Amino acid sequence: MQTLxxxxxxxxxxxxxxLKHLGVRPGDKILLDLAPDGNVVLKAAPQKRHGIEVIFGILHDPNQAPLTIEEMNRVxxxxxAGKR
Incomplete structure (x- = not known):
């Protein structure tokens, strides 16, 4: 037990x-619940990640077939070449 x-x-x-045990990094949120017995429960809040993985598929049109590698290379x- 630690004393603060x-x-x-x-x-x-x-x-x-x-913080490491909770998996919390700078900028993350922590939840604190007050228990009826006078104790508190401290846990990491669910995080909304804003990295590049969030945007994968965001522009995909489900009604359109995905481009082939050749089509991607042409684009x-x-x-x-300044054609687009």
């Missing part, structure tokens, strides 16, 4: 080991 000190502003600092070459 409360500042004059009523804040505490949670140690890195605890890329046309773009570099």
């Amino acid at each position: 000190t409360v500042t004059s502003k009523g804040q505490i600092t949670v140690r890195k080991e605890v 890329i070459a046309d773009g570099w």
